[in-house]
Amino acid sequence: MTETVRAWRHIPQRYNLIGSKCLQCGKVFFPKRILCPECRRKGKLEEINLSGKGKILTYSVIETPTDEFKDIAPYVVAIVELEEGAKVTTQIVDYDIEKIEIGKEVEMVFRKIREAGDDGVISYGFKFRIKD
């Protein structure tokens, strides 16, 4: 039950890529934070809708997955730098392996992340694909 609440709590962020922007220093964070680690009490954070566009900073092809993700292996994970400056860890989908490289432009897509676990909830959220 608590796992259900935990998944529910992050639905807006996972579905819509909502982060925080510090009005003091301009830094953008994803996931949302309630304190800017640079400015601390002097900072002021407000919600920001991230565009979901960015580029690949690095990636890996997972051939030995955990049980939870074994049905989709091998699969590609990456760290993507969004155009607003925040960085996210994500799966890359719909890929042609030849086209995946550092620097490639990517965009967010909405996908199923995991099958139902013990909590009975299928989780959805963001993944990214190579931009045409």
Add this chain to the structure above:
Amino acid sequence: MRDVAIIGVSQTKFGELWDKSFRDMITEAGMGAIQDANIEGAELEAMYVGNMSAGLFVQQEHIAALIADHAGLTPIPCARIEAACASGGLALRNGIMAVASGYHDIVISAGVEKMTDVVDPTPMIASASDQEWEAKQGVTFPSLYAMMARRHMYEYGTTREQLATFSVINHANASKNPRAQFPMEITVEQVLNSTMVADPLRLLDCSPVSDGAAAVILCPAEDARKYTDTPIYVKASAQASGTIALHDRKSLTTIDATVNAARTAYNMAKMEPKDIGAVEVHDCFSINGLLAVEDLGFVEKGKGGVAIEEGMTQIDGEIPVNPSGGLKARGHPLGATGIAQTAEIVWQLRGEAGKRQIDGLEIGMTHNIGGTGGTAAVHIFSL
């Protein structure tokens, strides 16, 4: 503050120790260290135990009391310290601070992990990363280090062979370490042909799943010669934090926590990298060993691969790295690692390291990382 010395060390053999329980291993390591220090258990005033995840691995929390009980140390205070794979390094640091402050005189710092009682330890290991925004996205712990490796290759031209060489050197050293989990030599070809885990990292780039424990006994430096003719002195004990998630780092090829902890340690000891004669680094993956060689200041950023390839880190090289065999080949029972690294440096400084002995070592260092660099502990020791 008082100076602190190490007067006793011990490490169980590391490996898949099916016949030994969590409590057996830590008791064995503790008894070994007490015997090595020539003290009575009753002389101990406090205990710190590094352990990452007994709750997930053996469904046991409140392990500090359990250990004090089974080691016959009640009623002394005992505390468990957790910082993922750096738990051992932090247990050491807490013991050092307790003695340095004058709060306690004789203290035992230990570490233990029982990883093979679960079928699949990977979810436990993944909990050292950001569970919500890394693990739940589908990354595995090896894939986080694989992404650092790929970026290092991209920025500095580091090669697969250079990374493989780090594992090869570890195994060569472990082949002379009777306490190592994998005391056998391997070749670069074997690394490059081993099972792909998370491209570009393969099975022989990865430290194994291990059971084991280790312990050290600390006392005020001024009292150390009452117990031993070869006290080892703590010259620096430093710790730094970094972001929990890899994606929040300024750079994906530098572990800031290592850089910061190393800077503090060098300042404390009034030393530079060239003063260090040997180092035990946290090579949970070959790439982390390479990053440590750079981030601890032994070579410039980006030059780690070439340094390893040219033999700088071999046991007879300019800066011997992981004479024990490292996490890769000695084994990596998470919470025990920081203490086992310390034991190795103590044996090396005392001249008790057998066939893997480094000649004339005077100053040694340990480097212990939690997660992908959320925590780093760096210690410097001398004769």
